[in-house]
Amino acid sequence: MSHTFDYDVLFIGAGHGSFDGAPALTAAGKRVAFVEEDRVGGTCPNWGCNAKIILEAPAKVLQTIKQSDGVITDTAKIDWPKAMQRKQKIVDGFAPAIRAGMESAGIDFIFGHASFVDEHTVAVGDRQVTADKIVIATGQHSHRLAIPGKEFLHDSKDFLSIPDVPGKMVIIGAGFIGLEAASIMQTAGSQVTVIMRGSEALPAFDKAYSDQLMKHLAAQGVVFIKNSQVQSVEENGSAYTVSTSTGSYPADYVLDATGRIPNTDGLNLDTLGINYDEKGIEVNEFLQTSQPNIYASGDVIKKEQPKLTPTATFESQYIVAHILGEETEAINYPAIAENVFATPRLAKAGVTIAEAKAAPDKYDIVQQQVADDWYRLVDFESAGQRTLIYNKNKQLVGVIEISDKADDVVNALLPAIEFGYTAEQLKRLVTIFPTIGYSALGYLG
Ligand SMILES: Cc1cc2nc3c(=O)[nH]c(=O)nc-3n(C[C@H](O)[C@H](O)[C@H](O)COP(=O)(O)OP(=O)(O)OC[C@H]3O[C@@H](n4cnc5c(N)ncnc54)[C@H](O)[C@@H]3O)c2cc1C
Numbered sequence: 001m002s003h004t005f006d007y008d009v010l011f012i013g014a015g016h017g018s019f020d021g022a023p024a025l026t027a028a029g030k031r032v033a034f035v036e037e038d039r040v041g042g043t044c045p046n047w048g049c050n051a052k053i054i055l056e057a058p059a060k061v062l063q064t065i066k067q068s069d070g071v072i073t074d075t076a077k078i079d080w081p082k083a084m085q086r087k088q089k090i091v092d093g094f095a096p097a098i099r100a101g102m103e104s105a106g107i108d109f110i111f112g113h114a115s116f117v118d119e120h121t122v123a124v125g126d127r128q129v130t131a132d133k134i135v136i137a138t139g140q141h142s143h144r145l146a147i148p149g150k151e152f153l154h155d156s157k158d159f160l161s162i163p164d165v166p167g168k169m170v171i172i173g174a175g176f177i178g179l180e181a182a183s184i185m186q187t188a189g190s191q192v193t194v195i196m197r198g199s200e201a202l203p204a205f206d207k208a209y210s211d212q213l214m215k216h217l218a219a220q221g222v223v224f225i226k227n228s229q230v231q232s233v234e235e236n237g238s239a240y241t242v243s244t245s246t247g248s249y250p251a252d253y254v255l256d257a258t259g260r261i262p263n264t265d266g267l268n269l270d271t272l273g274i275n276y277d278e279k280g281i282e283v284n285e286f287l288q289t290s291q292p293n294i295y296a297s298g299d300v301i302k303k304e305q306p307k308l309t310p311t312a313t314f315e316s317q318y319i320v321a322h323i324l325g326e327e328t329e330a331i332n333y334p335a336i337a338e339n340v341f342a343t344p345r346l347a348k349a350g351v352t353i354a355e356a357k358a359a360p361d362k363y364d365i366v367q368q369q370v371a372d373d374w375y376r377l378v379d380f381e382s383a384g385q386r387t388l389i390y391n392k393n394k395q396l397v398g399v400i401e402i403s404d405k406a407d408d409v410v411n412a413l414l415p416a417i418e419f420g421y422t423a424e425q426l427k428r429l430v431t432i433f434p435t436i437g438y439s440a441l442g443y444l445g
């Protein structure tokens, strides 16, 4: 690469869409920098997955106790301010650790907002930085409803720092963030109401399964209001009223969980002719934008694949291999596992039930009730249903499960889905007994 540029590769954004791949560049002798306008590590460690799971952990324990039929006395309570302190203490370690890891790999950091000057130049404040290749990995931000009283709405970033458990919480939207927040806060002691503009939650999942998740959360006390259009939020003293087409709902805290929008504003993409819209930046099969030296990685890409951390990791590693010339083929995404971190969990990977039903000549669908599996009873599980999809060679190609350990089950089955192992081959696995992995693989035969 030419040394007329300051860097060989410049990443805009220092989240998983950048930092998982970048060290392989410096290991290969490339000069690399990140531009970051906020905390190193981006959404997932600071305001997403990691922050969320640290707060969810005590809620899951408490919910399991509630499911223990009195085997463990139901007097436990979450000390929310302590749970929040613990979350913050763990989270505060991530950004410095990621930065130190990158710097020890020889990567420079430039702090500030990046915007393009031309296809090889990025302005950060008064400084101009040039690079041969540039990777846009700017992620997404929360969508905000444009309604009267929008200033009283909180987004997921605020929610993950909520100082105490509100008596009444209204959540607008029944997607990943809405249902995970509902599960955590209802268990922690809030009375949660979820307002849905339609009647279906989590469109990425089969409706029969997302309906079951809502049914379980409703049994825990969450109230779902379907087909309701939010009109306004009014402040009444220290509380709020959320007015909708179906009625008014009192709240001490209102979470707007109506989706996320790619961070494309302020990058000056129009001057470079880079194509993008409200779903993200358009890329080709090599993750290059319409300017071939400029790639996009992670959540900011317009794509069919789920916008998740492991997808961003996969993309950053692909882009780095493509830049190094080690990868010349089009990106070939593996089966991507998805999970809603509620109790119970809802997880899936591979071919969906709808896809299998649409092609009966290619797929067989097997339904399994797993709630009565003795090992799940041991663990005080409350729910358990799974659908397995096989191809005509009897290879597992898809799974969806609702259960308290659906995330672990789908992870355990993922190698079979990705690499096409047959039930016969899986019989060679002598796994640890009794565990959920043993149980999951045992049901495949
Ligand atoms: C509440 C929540 C929970 C989640 N839970 C999960 C989960 O459990 N599992 C999972 O797999 N995924 C989860 N996700 C999704 C996951 O966080 C994202 O898929 C992942 O963070 C995407 O990484 P990224 O690098 O593409 O973007 P980000 O992590 O968002 O990083 C983008 C970075 O770019 C910076 N930036 C933006 N614009 C500029 C600019 N112009 N100049 C300089 N810097 C800029 C931002 O400050 C940010 O640091 C969750 C998301 C949220 C919001």
Ligand SMILES: NC(=O)c1ccc[n+]([C@@H]2O[C@H](COP(=O)([O-])OP(=O)(O)OC[C@H]3O[C@@H](n4cnc5c(N)ncnc54)[C@H](O)[C@@H]3O)[C@@H](O)[C@H]2O)c1
Residues within 6 Å of the ligand: 145, 172, 173, 174, 175, 176, 177, 178, 180, 195, 196, 197, 198, 201, 202, 229, 230, 257, 258, 259, 260, 306, 307, 308, 338, 339, 340, 341
């Ligand atoms: N466990 C995980 O992996 C996890 C957790 C959280 C977030 N995420 C990622 O973050 C993304 C964003 O999550 P999210 O929950 O913000 O988005 P989402 O797309 O999952 O859900 C948004 C919900 O808001 C609803 N909605 C939109 N406009 C509305 C309106 N005007 N009134 C009422 N409801 C409205 C939608 O119908 C949808 O149900 C996810 O798609 C996922 O990629 C992943």
